[in-house]
């Protein structure tokens with residue numbers, strides 16, 4: 059059984075403008091620099107076995123990104139706190155390891171396991187009271203029909219089942235010290251992942267999305283919700299405060 | 307010093323590839339602007355993806371930031387969507403390190419690697435908030451400098467750039483810093499600064515020269531100030547070993563071209579390809595010691611985490627220590643991870659292919675060769691001494707070693723070219739496909755054809771350039787000849803872009819007004835085919851009373867004044883002329899690295915010599931050495947269907 063390291067990392071500040079692919083390349087280089095004995099893929103052009111979770115839209119920040127690293131069988135690995143420091147040293151400012159731990163080989167991939175994500179979404183263009191009214195309306199509706207494009211064709215879809223929770227926090231003091239209207243949303247990843255932008259559109263054409271920040275990813279199993287490394291929910295806040303200081 | 311980031315950030319949600327504008331690369335510095343330090347903004351006038359890997363810019367970036375009296379930041383040309391957003395929001399051109407406005411800097415220094423970016427240079431000056439013409443800027447404005455290969459005919463940009471640097475920049479940027487520093491301490495006029503700069507070797511201040519015309523012809527460019535030398539000679543660093551830069555290559559956060567570790571193994575080239583400006587203006591050859599190369603690779607891989615290293619130069623297979631170096635990298639002496647090595651320029655012979663195969667562990671997808679000419683006669687004219695047997699041997703070795711795709715670079719529109727030479731390209735390429743069939747079911751050969759553009763300070767500087775119509779006709783000949791050949795695909799460069807490049811490469815100072823008109827008409831990013839617009843250029847030329855005929859489609863006489871005659875790349879004009887006469891007679895010359903000197907001037911005139919570790923040419927010979935040139939077009943190799951034999 060191969061061993062997998064699961065890494066939770068943050069993406070904050072200017073580096074939020076890099077893409078999911080860019081982040082993958084940053085990790086490949088950081089992992090090579092750290093000398094971690096990573097297993098390689100088979101084939102003519104072997105790549106280190108890194109498996110990333112759900113893609114984060116370019117421009118969004120996150121306190122909860124994940125990747126699984128398959129380590130060479132039986133290879134010695136430096137202590138995890140040391141490894142976290144080594145990896146972070148090879149990553150750009152704003153991308154930083156928040157936590158890491160071993161997962162057993164038979165655990166599913168991140169893509170299979172993660173069932174929902176929590177988001178903080180900054181909203182401009184509408185007042186807090188108006189936004190709260192629309193949120194209530196949306197939560198009360200039996201369905202939220204949207205049209206989206208799939209393979210070049212417009213298909214009808216219902217957003218409602220994917221919206222696990224939604225609330226408005228006026229003037230939330232965010233890490234950057236801003237004071238705008240923020241939405242807190244938990245959006246399911248199945249049957250398909252709902253993007254923050256789709257949610258904003260469903261709340262009205264005048265809703266302009268500002269900053270978007272993923273705060274948690276969740277694995278729901280047997281009616282219970284847990285963080286992919288099994289950490290307590292309070293950890294997210296601690297990570298945010300620390301990482302923010304470095305990124306800005 | 308006020309960061310523009312709060313005004314830049316909101317723009318980035320609405321533009322393509324926003325990571326171009328954030329900086330933050332590994333190796334990027336955040337220099338502190340301090341009194342007494344001359345601040346440089348190093349600008350690459352093309353997109354971030356193209357400009358970031360530029361080694362010249364990165365070398366100067368480090369050298370300047372190491373100095374106590376200087377600091378440097380970087381800027382690249384924002385793509386059109388970002389530029390529009392910046393103009394709408396009133397955000398000027400900014401640096402990537404501290405996101406400062408360009409006008410906060412003492413010096414704006416442009417890297418000129420290609421002629422088609424000239425309109426971008428004007429656009430960036432304007433985006434910075436400056437007048438594009440030097441004469442309309444004041445002492446309070448940043449000094450505008452430019453360097454790079456295109457500076458060997460700087461005249462088309464002479465009205466916009468305060469001073470050009472010719473040749474290697476390593477030493478002269480320090481001297482310029484000192485001149486600016488003491489000028490600032492004295493608080494004198496801009497004119498005094500320009501005159502002080504003109505006294506530095508390798509620095510050309512165009513406003514200190516008078517351009518005289520005789521009718522429509524250029525008569526002379528002469529000093530108009532006692533501070534200006536009659537001839538400005540290029541700078542050359544004698545020993546690359548003294549300059550192990552970049553030490554901390556920038557590792558971008560987003561995708562760029564050449565995204566790998568790059569280590570320069572030598573500078574200069576004496577193969578003597580007559581069309582090649584880069585080779586001519588960078589003589590003599592200065593190799594980096596093999597041990598230093600290996601140390602730079604070792605340190606660079608450990609620092610960056612790259613898994614690919616390119617050994618860069620104009621012809622890396624000619625590097626004396628190539629074998630030891632490749633063996634060391636592949637053998638794990640430069641780090642314990644798997645690394646692939648790329649040689650950006652391959653010599654055309656089987657020996658080189660063997661090396662390339664050994665090192666390209668992964669991605670063995672395609673190899674590229676550049677025979678440039680379709681017939682042996684043509685290749686003697688351009689002095690690219692590749693015999694057919696060399697090419698076929700190399701191609702066979704490539705296919706035999708598991709490569710599936712071979713790319714061949716050719717030029718058309720070369721001097722003395724006949725249709726038979728053009729068709730020779732198709733014949734060579736077809737033969738290469740046949741060779742490949744012996745090894746693979748479906749080998750691919752790509753023949754890539756560019757239109758030749760005569761360049762300043764080369765033997766072909768006198769030659770006429772083919773018209774768009776001639777180039778098109780030749781491309782059509784090739785299309786017919788390659789039609790329906792399975793496995794062969796033909797690609798060609800837009801003839802119109804080649805001809806416009808020719809305007810800038812050999813134009814005189816009058817071309818500046820044309821460039822300004824094209825820029826004012828919105829013609830930026832002209833090296834991008836989707837943005838290139840021939841009609842704008844044609845209109846601008848006509849409006850200035852100039853023509854393609856007069857600038858591009860015309861051969862020059864021996865006694866004609868060339869716009870760059872007062873500038874020297876080290877090459878004697880009579881050497882260039884006799885090399886041009888040899889070319890017309892299809893007479894080839896050997897690589898002077900290993901054979902007697904032709905007294906071109908690059909070494910003899912400058913008290914320099916080649917720095918080459920090996921006294922003998924490489925195995926298999928190169929550029930005339932060790933080759934029997936009497937039988938360049940006879941092919942001593944026979945191929946039978948299905949089996950490759952030698």
Ligand code: SF4
Pocket residue numbers: 576589590898899902903904905906907908909910911
């Ligand atoms: S001076 Fe002589 S040896 Fe030096 S580059 Fe010119 S021809 Fe070669």
